[in-house]
Amino acid sequence: MKVLTVTLNPALDREIFIDGFKVDKLHRVSSKEKMTLSPGGKGINVSLALAKLGIPSIATGFLGGYMGRILLEELRKASNLITTNFVFIKEETRENIAIIDEKSHTITEINSPGPEIEEKDIEHILRRYAMSLTRVEAVVISGSIPVNAPRDIYVKMVKMAKEKGVPAFMEVRDPYIITLYENDAMPDVIKPDFRxxxxxxxxDLKTLEDFVSAGKELLKTGAKLAVLSYFIDKDVLVLDEASYIIGPTIEIDYSHLLGTGDTYVAGMVYKYLQGERDMLEIGKFGYVAALASTRTAEKELPSLDEIETFMQYFEIERVG
Amino acid sequence: MKVSDVMVFDISAVFEDETVERVIDMMSKQFVTGIPVVDEDMKVVGFITDNDIMKASIPSYFALLQSASFLPDTNQFVKNMARIREHKVSEYMSKPPIVIKEDAPLIHAADLMMRHNIKTIPVVDNDGRLVGIITKIDVLKAALEGGLE
Incomplete structure (x- = not known):
């Protein structure tokens, strides 16, 4: 097994395609193909993207109830390269809804908060997490945590990975990053979730200088690479020695951006597993993987060949 | 056809020092009747089923009766369950466990299930570490589709 992905607050993702979507209006979906149901949550999405690239992973996290069982079945159906090791909880797994309007080029996302967990569930998952760490070369920890889970659970997970010498890749929102920062537990690669x-x-980050200096702050507590999304289709890559801005040379349909952050992380992990240790190259590959995933509106993941094709469609410039 | 072609890639397991209560909780939430028991290296050291726990909590003299339906209540059963709920899994699991390697022929899994009258077998790698499980229904489904050989 190569990778462990952690999704503490997974979801069943429901994507609905509605052209000309408007609030306060009745919409009839034209066909069943315009409504899809798939396993989701950031870590699970990374497992799915890695499977498309031929990389086996263990997916762990909390699942519960009817939704949890559907999610597990769908994940098992998706690929034999994904081994599941979830902790089952009392409450129901959440459902995330994305309304994709290809006519107006918009995505409207509604993410529910998800279930509460019990104290014993935390102890249960941490022990299984420790066991799984002994079997993998990298760990991905992404997304939100259950509403009542202790905020320092990510601190514990990153520290356990560091103790075992397993590099950690994370995409999480700022409140979690603040806790990691305050506890000196920054993962090797950090990608703030700026959605x-x-x-x-x-x-608040406004100028390019703000992005670079905030990224450098993350490096002070242990990160080797900070990837900061810079106004939709560009990213700022902050490394110890320099910072770069990376962007596309082709036009991107903004309604096709669903799940690109997860593909970005999967791309970086893939490159790391191929033996690449230059963080700039790892960041570039992640960006191109995300770029390749914008070719369709659906949460359809790019193959290695498709990523290679997109290697010609980006530009990078040193900014600090 | 090999075990790896039909097995379920799930490594849900319990540790030897976890409690009977936890196992029952896991079984009820995951709709399974048996769970592999592993050590900290994920090596399979046992297997525990609902039947193992039932045997431990039902008074032993029940086995000597033709029917227990005339007994007035289930007090003894409940008392026994209260007694063992905090006990360690290692006290009631089957060991050494019956396991199968992922590259074994599927007919070998069917043979083990028949000989030992078991519904689920943990699937292990060459180091004896858990990589998944195979159930009787997985084997039957493969046979139905003509893939047992």
Missing amino acids: ASHTLLGK
């Missing part, structure tokens, strides 16, 4: 707001360590 709700461009805020890092509690500060």
Whole structure:
């Protein structure tokens, strides 16, 4: 097994394609192909993307109830390269809804908060996490945590990975990053989840300088690479020695951006597993993987050949 | 056809020092009747089923009766369950476990299930570490589709 992915708050993803979507209006979906149901949550999405690239992974996290069982079955059907090791909880797994409007080029996302967990569930998952760490070369920890879970669970997970010498890749929102920062537990690769707001360590990022200096702050507590999404289709890659801005040379349909962050992380992990240790190359490959995943609106993941094709469609410039 | 062609790639397991209560909780939430028992290296050291726990909690003299339906209540059963709920899994699991390697022929899994009257077998790698499980229904389904050989 190569990778362990952690999704503490997974979801069943429901994608609905509605052209000309408007609030406060009745919409009839034209065919069943325009409504899809798939396993989701950031870590699970990374497992799915890695499977498409031929990389086996263990997916762990919390699942519960009817939704949890559907998610597990769908995940098992998706690929034999994904081994499941979930902790089952009392409450129901959540459902995430994305309304994709290809006519207006918009995505409207509604993510529910998910279930509460019991104290014993935390102890249960940490022990299984420790066991799985002995079998993998990298760990991906992404997404939100259950509403009542202790905020320091990610701190514990990153520290356990570091103790075992397993590099950690994370994509999470700012409140979690603040806790990691305060506890000196930054993962090797950190990609702040900016979908709700461009805020890092509690500060709003506006200028390119803001992005670079916030990224450098993350490196001070242990990160080797910080990937900061810079206004939709560009990213700022912050490394110890320099910072770069990377962007596409082709036009991107913004309604095709669903799940690209997870493909980005999967791309970086893939490159690391191929033996690449230059963080800039790892960041570039992740960006191109994400770029390749924008070719369709559906959460359809790119193959290695498709990623290679997109290697010609980006530009990178040193910014600091 | 090999075991790896039809097995379920799930490594849900319990540790030897976890409690009977936890196992029952896992079985009820995951709709399974048996769970592999592993050590900290994920090596399979046992297997525990609902039947093992039932045997431990039903008074032993029940086996001597033709029917227990005339007994007035289930007090003894409940008392026994209360007694063992905090006990360790290692006390009631079957060991050494019956396991199968992922590259074994599927007919070998069917043979083990028949000989030992078991429904689920943990699938292990060359180091004896858990990589998944195979159930009787997986084997039957493969046979139905003509893939047992």
